[in-house]
Amino acid sequence: MGLLTAWTVAALLGQLPEQILPPPWVVVDTLLDAIQDGSLLSSTVTSLERVAEGFAAGALAGLVFGTAVGLSKTLRDFVDPLFLALSQVPTLGWMPIIILTVGIDEGLKIIVIGWSAFIPVVLNTSQGVRDVPEAYLELGRVLSFSRWSKLTMIVLPSAVPSIFTGLREGLANGWQALVAVELIASFEGLGYLMAYGRQLFQLELVLSAMIVVGLIGLVIHGLLTLAESHLQRWRPETPR
Amino acid sequence: MSLITIMGLERLSHSVPIAPPPFRLVSRYLRPLALPITLLAIWELLAHAGVADARFVPPLEAVVARGIAEFGDGGLGFNLLASLQRDLIGFACGSVAGIALGLAIGFSRIIERLLGPVLLVHRQIALFAWVPLISMWFGGGEAGKVVFIALAAFQPALINTWQGVSGIPRSYRELADVLTFGWFEFAWIIAIPGALPQIFTGLHSALIYAWTATVGAELLLNIAPGLGGRMNEGQHLFHMDLLLLCILLLGGVGVVFNVVAGALEHRLLRWRIP
Numbered sequence: 001m002g003l004l005t006a007w008t009v010a011a012l013l014g015q016l017p018e019q020i021l022p023p024p025w026v027v028v029d030t031l032l033d034a035i036q037d038g039s040l041l042s043s044t045v046t047s048l049e050r051v052a053e054g055f056a057a058g059a060l061a062g063l064v065f066g067t068a069v070g071l072s073k074t075l076r077d078f079v080d081p082l083f084l085a086l087s088q089v090p091t092l093g094w095m096p097i098i099i100l101t102v103g104i105d106e107g108l109k110i111i112v113i114g115w116s117a118f119i120p121v122v123l124n125t126s127q128g129v130r131d132v133p134e135a136y137l138e139l140g141r142v143l144s145f146s147r148w149s150k151l152t153m154i155v156l157p158s159a160v161p162s163i164f165t166g167l168r169e170g171l172a173n174g175w176q177a178l179v180a181v182e183l184i185a186s187f188e189g190l191g192y193l194m195a196y197g198r199q200l201f202q203l204e205l206v207l208s209a210m211i212v213v214g215l216i217g218l219v220i221h222g223l224l225t226l227a228e229s230h231l232q233r234w235r236p237e238t239p240r
Numbered sequence: 241m242s243l244i245t246i247m248g249l250e251r252l253s254h255s256v257p258i259a260p261p262p263f264r265l266v267s268r269y270l271r272p273l274a275l276p277i278t279l280l281a282i283w284e285l286l287a288h289a290g291v292a293d294a295r296f297v298p299p300l301e302a303v304v305a306r307g308i309a310e311f312g313d314g315g316l317g318f319n320l321l322a323s324l325q326r327d328l329i330g331f332a333c334g335s336v337a338g339i340a341l342g343l344a345i346g347f348s349r350i351i352e353r354l355l356g357p358v359l360l361v362h363r364q365i366a367l368f369a370w371v372p373l374i375s376m377w378f379g380g381g382e383a384g385k386v387v388f389i390a391l392a393a394f395q396p397a398l399i400n401t402w403q404g405v406s407g408i409p410r411s412y413r414e415l416a417d418v419l420t421f422g423w424f425e426f427a428w429i430i431a432i433p434g435a436l437p438q439i440f441t442g443l444h445s446a447l448i449y450a451w452t453a454t455v456g457a458e459l460l461l462n463i464a465p466g467l468g469g470r471m472n473e474g475q476h477l478f479h480m481d482l483l484l485l486c487i488l489l490l491g492g493v494g495v496v497f498n499v500v501a502g503a504l505e506h507r508l509l510r511w512r513i514p
Contacts, residue, residue: 020377074271077271078271078272078274078275079275080272081273082272082276082279085276085495086491088490088494088495088498089487089491089494090451090452090456090490091452092452092455092456092459093455093487093491094487095459096459096471096472096474096475096483097480097483097484097487099475100296100475100478100480100483101296175366176367176368178366179367179368179369180366180368180456180460183371183372183460184460191368191369194369194371197372198372198375198376201376203373203376206372206373206376207373209369210365210369210370210373213365213366213369214362214364214365214369217365217366218361218364221364
């Protein structure tokens with residue numbers, strides 16, 4: 001709030017050159033205009049669709065792969081080092097190669113977003129599955145659970161907090177990747193709107209898009225927190 | 241299937257220490273290598289059998305040859321150093337600013353009230369969303385890149401320092417009041433050592449973020465010496481071998497950063513372990 005006031009006051013006094021920071025009311029105007037002519041809405045929808053598709057693909061694959069790696073020590077021995085090495089490469093670094101192989105269409109966006117979501121989901125899921133308390137597993141054995149019910153009734157519920165950490169990080173990463181990939185190669189979406197505003201030197205357009213990006217980030221964060229507390233209702237109040 | 245497995249007692253059998261037979265031991269050490277070697281062999285086969293387009297799947301020896309040639313005449317080495325220099329300058333600026341502001345917020349209620357909400361909103365804005373704005377303010381040259389990298393390092397350093405300081409037990413603060421510590425003494429004797437583990441966590445992620453940002457800045461902003469510039473070149477000229485080499489370097493630097501940061505963290509925090 002303080003900064004917003006300072007911004008308004010400085011703009012009112014004419015202390016801020018418009019090329020550096022346009023007055024807040026201009027930004028609000030631009031924002032309203034963009035909402036009215038529908039361009040902002042369509043960009044936002046495109047961006048959200050991309051994130052949803054990429055994240056769904058990455059998270060699903062990550063959950064399956066992470067559970068498998070967490071359950072089997074043998075598989076872990078084989079796969080872990082390669083996976084860790086690959087995950088050290090900044091996601092953006094893959095972009096030129098992916099652009100050469102699949103082009104700059106939707107495929108590129110889905111792959112980049114999916115991969116950036118995949119990594120944290122795998123890491124956290126496999127950790128969560130590995131950390132299932134031994135006593136729970138023993139109980140499963142005593143009750144002679146089948147493999148499947150052991151997985152669905154003991155391992156996965158107990159790994160939920162960890163899985164959620166992974167999903168949350170994955171979604172945040174996916175959102176980051178979306179903005180980056182749209183800045184580099186895209187003809188629609190919020191990232192493109194920013195790149196466009198930058199080329200036309202329309203700071204107010206760039207700032208409006210940033211506000212929307214920030215708001216969506218906030219909403220995603222809020223929704224995940226809600227979903228997490230909802231899924232963990234069954235947990236006793238006091239931690240283990 | 242042995243009786244032990246049938247009875248579901250495999251856990252019990254593990255509790256008895258038995259030296260694994262030598263073959264097992266070898267296979268355990270080879271396991272991590274098995275998958276990469278297999279994949280590389282398939283890659284090599286594809287490249288030589290003429291099934292795959294050589295432009296997409298260059299033979300491995302081409303990548304190696306490219307690496308030797310590039311490093312021989314100093315081309316890629318120079319670019320790597322340029323990227324690292326940019327990365328470390330940005331990291332240093334961003335993390336120092338982040339720690340300083342984090343400490344200030346942690347110490348003072350007023351500053352926390354004033355800046356806290358702004359910073360929490362700021363955290364939600366995707367990092368790369370700053371690129372257009374930064375390039376308009378600072379240009380797409382060196383300054384813009386370093387500012388962007390610094391911003392990337394700033395966030396984790398700030399958040400972790402802030403959390404570290406506000407996590408200091410109340411009793412420590414009361415102790416400082418009893419001993420009539422001044423601002424500086426409180427910071428130096430209580431707050432900073434207390435928050436140190438969190439600050440290190442912040443620095444560690446700042447290092448990783450800064451590296452990601454370096455790659456992003458070099459790909460998105462004006463072309464300049466650096467790995468990102470070479471990757472742009474590789475993409476436009478369709479030099480897959482160069483791209484693969486750059487990926488290797490990017491990953492290698494990431495691994496080195498992680499190992500060094502982990503080792504430093506461990507070493508500097510040794511005094512905490514009772």
